[in-house]
Every structure is written in C-alpha cells, then in structure tokens.
Amino acid sequence: MPIIEFTGVQKSYGDLEVLNGIDLSVAEGEVVVLLGPSGSGKSTLLRCVNALEDVSGGTIVVNGRDPHSKATNLNELRSGVGFVFQHFNLYPHMTVAQNIMLAPVRVKKVSKDAARRRAMELLERVGIPEKADSLPTQLSGGQQQRVAIARALAMDPAIMLFDEPTSALDPEMIQEVLEVMVDLAGSGMTMVVVTHEMGFARKVADRVVFMDGGRVVESAAPDEFFASPSTERAQEFLRRVSHI
Amino acid sequence: MGAIIDNLPFMLAGLWETAKLAALAIVLSSVLGVLAGAMRSARSRFVRWPAIGYIQLIRSAPLIVFILYCYFVLADLGFDLTPFWAGVVALGVFTSAYLAEIVHAGIASVPPGQWEAARASGLSQASTMRDVVLPQALRRMAPALVSEFIKLIKDTSLVSIIGVFEFFHRVEVTNSRLLTEPFAVLGFAAVCYFLLNYGLSRVARRLELRLDA
Numbered sequence: 025m026p027i028i029e030f031t032g033v034q035k036s037y038g039d040l041e042v043l044n045g046i047d048l049s050v051a052e053g054e055v056v057v058l059l060g061p062s063g064s065g066k067s068t069l070l071r072c073v074n075a076l077e078d079v080s081g082g083t084i085v086v087n088g089r090d091p092h093s094k095a096t097n098l099n100e101l102r103s104g105v106g107f108v109f110q111h112f113n114l115y116p117h118m119t120v121a122q123n124i125m126l127a128p129v130r131v132k133k134v135s136k137d138a139a140r141r142r143a144m145e146l147l148e149r150v151g152i153p154e155k156a157d158s159l160p161t162q163l164s165g166g167q168q169q170r171v172a173i174a175r176a177l178a179m180d181p182a183i184m185l186f187d188e189p190t191s192a193l194d195p196e197m198i199q200e201v202l203e204v205m206v207d208l209a210g211s212g213m214t215m216v217v218v219t220h221e222m223g224f225a226r227k228v229a230d231r232v233v234f235m236d237g238g239r240v241v242e243s244a245a246p247d248e249f250f251a252s253p254s255t256e257r258a259q260e261f262l263r264r265v266s267h268i
Numbered sequence: 269m270g271a272i273i274d275n276l277p278f279m280l281a282g283l284w285e286t287a288k289l290a291a292l293a294i295v296l297s298s299v300l301g302v303l304a305g306a307m308r309s310a311r312s313r314f315v316r317w318p319a320i321g322y323i324q325l326i327r328s329a330p331l332i333v334f335i336l337y338c339y340f341v342l343a344d345l346g347f348d349l350t351p352f353w354a355g356v357v358a359l360g361v362f363t364s365a366y367l368a369e370i371v372h373a374g375i376a377s378v379p380p381g382q383w384e385a386a387r388a389s390g391l392s393q394a395s396t397m398r399d400v401v402l403p404q405a406l407r408r409m410a411p412a413l414v415s416e417f418i419k420l421i422k423d424t425s426l427v428s429i430i431g432v433f434e435f436f437h438r439v440e441v442t443n444s445r446l447l448t449e450p451f452a453v454l455g456f457a458a459v460c461y462f463l464l465n466y467g468l469s470r471v472a473r474r475l476e477l478r479l480d481a
Contacts, residue, residue, distance in 0.1 A: 076384055103390025113385035117403050126399060127389035172385075179389060 027052045027087060027183060027214050028073060034081035035068055035238075042068045044238035045082065052182075055215045057225040057246075060235035061261060066218040069235070070185050073216070074105045087182060103131050106176030106184040110191050112168045114160040114175070120147070121156040124175045132179070139178070146174035150204050166197030170204055177208075184208065186217040222265060226250055234258045271449045272456050275442045282438035283460055289355055289434055290421045290464075296360030297367055297420065304364060305371025306397055319368065326365035332426055334362050339430040355427035355434075363420045370412045374405035407476075414472040418465045425461075435460065 026049035035043035043065045050056050058066040071077040072084060075091040075098055087104060089096050115123050124143035128134040134142070147153040150170040152163075160168055169189055176184060186205065190198040202224050209215055209228045219225065225232055225246055232249040234242040234257075242249065242258045253259045307319035326334070338358035342349060349357065378401045386396040406413075425436035439457040443450055 074388055076388060099390045099392055102388055105388075107385075107388040109381060109385060111381055113379075113381035115382065115385070115400055115404075117407065126386075127391060130395050130399065131390040131392075175389070 026050055026085075027054075028216070029085045030069070030072075030082065031084075032082035033069070033072060033079055033084060035065070035072065035077065036080050042238050043072070043079075046238075046240055048233060048240055048243070050183075050214065050216060052214055053212045054230045055209045055213075055217070055228055056231050056233055057229040058216065058218045058233050058235060059220075059222075059225060059261070060241075064235040065238040066235050067187050070187050070216060070218050073183075073185055074102045074107060076107070099131065103127065103179050104182050106173075106179065106181035108169070108172050108176055108184065108186045108189045110188040112160075112165075112172045112192075114168055114172055116160050119157050119159060120152075120163070120171050123160065123171060124178045127175070128178050142178060143174070146177055147171075149177075149207075150174045151200070164197060165193045166200045169193065169197075169201045173201075173204055173208070183214045183216070186215065186219065188218050188220070190219065190221055220265065222250070234261065236261070271442075271446050272452055275446075275453075279435065279438045279442055279456070282433060282435035283464075285352075285433060286421075286424050286435035287464070289352065289359070289424050289427065289432065292356045293359035293363065293420055293424070294417055296356060297363035297416075300361060300364035301367025302371055302402070304368035305375065306402070308368055308372040309375040323365045323368050326362060329362075331358075331362055331423055332429060334358050335427055335430060351427070351430045351432045354430055355424070355432045358427065359420055359423060362423075363416055366416050366419075367413065370409050370416065371405065374409035375401055377408055378404050410472065410476050414469060417468060417472075421465055421468065422461060 028050040030046045030048045033043050033046040034041070046065075046069060058069065060066050068077055072079050073086055073091065079092055084091060086101060089101055091098060091101050114120075115126070118126065121140060121143045124146060125136065125139040128139045128142065129136060144153060144156060147156055150173055152167055152170055155163060155167060155171070160171065163171065173189075189205070190201050193201065198221070202221060205215070205217070205224070206228055217224070217229075229246045232242075232244060232246050233240055234249065234253070234255075236257050242253060242255050244254070249258070250262065253262060304319045304322055307315050308323065310316050310319075329337070335355065335358040338361070339349070339351065339354040342354065342357070375397075382400055382404065383396060386400040387393075391399070424434055428434060428437035428440065431437075436457065439453060443453045446453065
C-alpha cells in the first residue's frame with residue numbers, strides 16, 4: 025500500500041489549470057524526484073500533499089488519510105510530514121535550537137529538555153551542532169537550509185517533502201545540503217523532492233517523475249530516464265538543462 | 269515660582285493618579301488591541317467582521333464623547349463604575365481600536381512563508397499566531413505602539429471632565445485659585461507631561477533594543 029497516492033488530482037486558479045489529473049503513488053521508503061520545467065506544477069503538487077494548497081478535484085491519500093477532507097485532523101497529519109522550503113522559512117526571532125524545538129514542544133508536548141536534546145542530535149546529524157544558539161541571520165544559506173531540514177526531522181515524520189531546497193543557495197553551498205539529503209535517503213526515509221539538481225536525481229532517486237503542463241508525462245527509474253527518455257518533451261527538457 | 273512650590277504636593281498627588289490611570293489603560297488597551305488586531309487578521313469572516321465593527325465604531329467617536337458615554341451610559345446599563353475606572357475603560361477601549369489596526373498591519377507584514385512553515389509542522393492556527401507571527405509583528409510595530417501610548421497619556425487629561433481628580437484636573441484647580449500665574453502653572457503641567465512621555469519612550473527604546481539583541 026503506497027504511503028502517498030494521488031488519484032486524478034486537479035488544481036486550477038480561475039482559468040489556469042495547474043494540475044491536470046495527476047495519478048501517482050509513492051511507496052514507503054521510496055525517493056521520488058519530481059522534474060520538469062517551471063510552471064509544470066511540481067511545487068503545487070508537493071504543496072497539495074500537506075494541504076498548503078487546496079485541490080480542485082481528485083483525491084490524495086497520505087498515510088491512509090485525506091489531507092483535504094474536513095474529517096481529517098490536519099495538524100496531526102502535517103506533523104507526520106516534514107516540509108522543506110526553497111527559502112528555508114526559519115523563524116528569525118528564535119535561535120536555531122528554538123526553531124527545531126517549537127513544534128515538538130507545542131504539538132507533541134515533548135518537554136523542553138527532551139526537545140533540546142533531540143535538537144542537538146539533529147544538529148549533529150546535519151553537521152552544525154555549534155550553531156545551536158545562533159540566530160538564523162547569523163548563518164549562511166546552506167546552514168539555514170540544514171537547520172530547516174533538522175526542524176522538519178524533529179517531528180519524526182514518515183515522509184519528507186522538499187520544494188526546490190537548493191534553488192535559493194549560492195552554488196558552493198548546494199553540496200552541503202544535498203549531502204544531508206543523500207544521508208537521509210540512505211536511512212530509508214520516504215522523500216519527494218522537487219529539484220533541478222540532475223546529479224542528485226540520478227544518484228539518489230528510486231524513481232524520476234517528469235511533469236509538464238500539469239501532467240505526469242513520464243515516470244521511470246533514473247538510469248532509464250536519463251539514458252533514454254521515452255517522450256519527446258522529456259528529451260527536450262534534458263537537452264536544455266544539460267547546458268551545452 | 270513660589271505659587272508652584274506651595275501647590276506642588278497638591279498637583280503631584282494628581283500626577284500619581286494620572287500615572288495609575290495611564291498604566292491601567294495601557295494594559296487594558298494592549299490586551300484588547302492585540303486581541304482585536306489578531307481577530308481582524310483572521311481568515312474566517314465570522315471572526316474578522318466583529319473586530320472590524322469594533323474598530324470602526326470606536327474610532328468614529330470623539331474621545332470626549334466616548335468618556336462621557338462610558339461614565340453615564342454604562343451606569344444606566346448597570347455598570348456603575350467610579351470616575352477613575354470609567355476613565356480607565358474609556359481610554360483603554362478607545363486606544364485599543366487604534367492599536368488593533370497597527371497590530372493588523374504588523375501581522376500582515378510577516379511573510380507568508382512564516383505561516384506556512386509553522387502550519388506545515390503541525391502547529392495550530394493559534395499557536396502559529398502566538399509563537400511565530402505575533403512576536404515578529406510586535407517588534408515591527410513597537411514604534412507605532414509607543415506613539416499610541418504617548419497619545420493615551422496625554423488624553424488622560426480629558427477624563428477630568430467626569431471628575432477624576434488626576435493631574436490636569438488639579439492643575440486647573442490650582443490655576444483658577446491663583447488666577448495670576450497661568451504661565452507658571454500650565455508651563456509646569458507641560459513639563460510634567462513631557463517627563464512622563466519621555467520616560468515612556470526611553471523605557472520603550474530600551475525594550476526595543478533588548479528585543480533586537
């Protein structure tokens with residue numbers, strides 16, 4: 025049974041159709057990379073998983089529950105789904121440790137001491153334990169994104185969603201964030217990643233899903249997809265992103 | 269000058285009354301203002317509309333009318349407040365409407381990504397507001413809030429109309445009694461208000477610096 029399942033998911037803003045009937049399922053422990061040109065609906069699809077966006081039609085089942093149903097306890101569903109944003113969205117008025125501790129303390133009612141210990145473990149894992157008491161503004165972009173990943177992991181989510189996690193970073197900081205994500209994928213985490221990092225997709229993904237115009241155009245293992253994409257649209261995309 | 273010194277204890281007793289009145293009204297206006305401002309920013313119109321009504325209604329009345337209203341009309345409705353407490357309620361409620369608009373603007377100035385990050389981690393709407401959005405909003409609003417509090421301190425002079433024996437009331441009594449020293453007596457009053465307000469801005473400035481650190 026898949027941990028995330030999209031069935032005929034549609035999303036439109038007025039006349040603009042952003043998602044045009046998406047059928048897709050993600051198995052537990054699977055790493056799925058969503059590729060596609062800007063405006064193809066990748067980020068929107070990701071944001072529908074934890075109801076940061078409403079859907080206009082179709083259904084999504086996450087961990088056995090529908091995030092868009094009134095009957096679902098959305099806060100509880102969301103606490104099991106980590107989300108990493110392009111622009112990190114750390115809380116600027118809190119220290120790094122406080123950023124990581126907030127949701128466990130408020131939502132899971134973990135004691136402050138236990139939350140702090142867990143925050144330190146996670147900071148160790150993402151390689152910046154010495155920054156625990158710094159403010160986000162004192163960190164580089166790469167460090168901020170690693171804190172954001174630690175913050176998401178603090179809720180012990182079953183699924184991690186990444187929305188272009190390296191797109192706002194200087195090139196020399198991309199590597200440090202990708203390394204954390206590779207480590208996470210190796211630990212068996214279910215991950216759905218929207219990215220333009222082809223190297224990451226090739227090396228880490230179990231499956232590449234190529235989207236265009238709000239549809240899933242192609243879904244294949246990375247070796248297969250990069251070696252011989254079966255659709256013309258995917259071939260053209262790969263030619264364009266390969267730079268020369 | 270001698271006239272001021274002779275009447276100093278009489279007038280300064282009122283200054284203490286004014287400080288108490290202002291402090292209580294500031295607390296009341298802050299609680300109501302943050303509440304109404306947060307409600308004004310809510311997505312649900314059933315929460316938002318009452319807040320908008322409250323703000324519009326209160327802002328449309330002149331303060332002096334509002335003060336008289338709180339004293340006489342509330343008494344008719346069965347809330348028999350002393351002049352002092354009627355003054356606290358009038359000033360507190362009146363100022364809260366202005367604070368609410370500032371709080372609303374402050375909340376709107378917090379980037380949507382902050383809401384999304386908090387909600388995505390499973391935080392409730394209320395916790396997101398309290399832990400993530402309001403602390404950032406209040407920091408941006410601090411200078412505007414201090415301005416409103418300074419206005420409130422000056423406006424305490426108006427509650428002399430319902431017989432609160434605060435500072436300005438005593439200044440007026442002193443002035444009428446002496447008749448010959450308006451420059452000295454009113455000048456003294458102006459200096460006292462200046463010191464009160466300057467003190468408030470200094471305290472506020474220090475708080476702001478602490479928040480920024």
